[in-house]
Amino acid sequence: MTRQGLLNAAGVVLSRNPGAAMAEIAEKAGVGRATLYRHFPTREDLIRALVLESLRQIDEATQQIPIDRLSAAQVLAEILESIVPLGDRFRFLSNEPAVLNDPEINAAYGRQLDELSELVEAMKAEGSLDRAVPTAWVVAAIDALVYAAWNAVDDGAVARRDAAKLAFRTIMQGFGLADPASTSPRTARSAKK
Amino acid sequence: MTRQGLLNAAGVVLSRNPGAAMAEIAEKAGVGRATLYRHFPTREDLIRALVLESLRQIDEATQQIPIDRLSAAQVLAEILESIVPLGDRFRFLSNEPAVLNDPEINAAYGRQLDELSELVEAMKAEGSLDRAVPTAWVVAAIDALVYAAWNAVDDGAVARRDAAKLAFRTIMQGFGLADPASTSPRTARSAKK
């Protein structure tokens, strides 16, 4: 059994139950528990490796995007297409103490968030997003919508090939320039009369 | 120590670390471990009670909204104002096996999702949301944005009083009628030239 296979199994099992035991992961991988420990001496090592591998996959996918030939909005579209399929890998361990305090993981994740912030700023600069919306909120919402998109696919509410496009459309419209009449409750009320 | 105080402490501790021990929860509540067990005979009982209490709080908050005097969009705005402050209580145990298989919890949560679906349909009917966007996706995204909003407040990225409004604006714009020029990557590219 390859290291990748073990990490995949760990991803599947842990995303459904973050507290799953090593035995459960080994079983999912079709491997003896001892073998799992041979590759990852401790549970913490396994989780660290899983998170780093996931972050690496995201880097790999996004670095293949020709950013110099696309608008910032198009870059975001490509990023979403790339990472929505990987969306499950992350949310489940945001609270893992082993992950939260790891400097290497924090550095890598922080860098990715920073890159996303820069992309959002670029989108504001090119006029595809509303400057009035806080960048931090846009980044947080993108994060959440990626997760929601993967989730919706997972329980069959949305087709796999549509998920990234739905998320992209939601982001672009949601943070584009406002049409006040359709977003303010007060005016919506008067419009109802 | 009141039952409510224990549930509050459990909410605080478990939302930060879903695997926290009973001793940690009791300590947070400033109470002996035995006392905690007197109120909740097993850990599972505690988690069940916490989830049900959280769902009940949402019901309570939303039922005070005068739905007959507001547009569907306004109702959504009020709902967001009510539940964004409670947002942390839920995501953390969506994977808890004790919760996932509990019929009472599933019924209550499913009903709330159904009500949200109905509200989304009503918003489509009144023209404040785009009929072309799948309701399931809208519901999933609202769910995710509520969580994102609470999260952004929690780490200081967004002011508490702005969170619900940001989420509302994002939803209303994000699922309103599209302005094709601002959402399609293809056209964005030609616009860049």
Add this chain to the structure above:
DNA sequence: ACTATATGAGACAATCATGTCTCGCTTTCA
């Protein structure tokens, strides 16, 4: 003051996951 009730502290057994180790078995490579 008196009694009933709830509490905090802590001992305790049972359970469970972790991490180590050994022992055959199989595969691979020479």
Add this chain to the structure above:
DNA sequence: TGAAAGCGAGACATGATTGTCTCATATAGT
């Protein structure tokens, strides 16, 4: 064919957590 390496199964000790229980104390109501 033979040696080496990796594997599955499982025994084992360890530590942490759960859930039960006791007992002394505090508090509230009468």
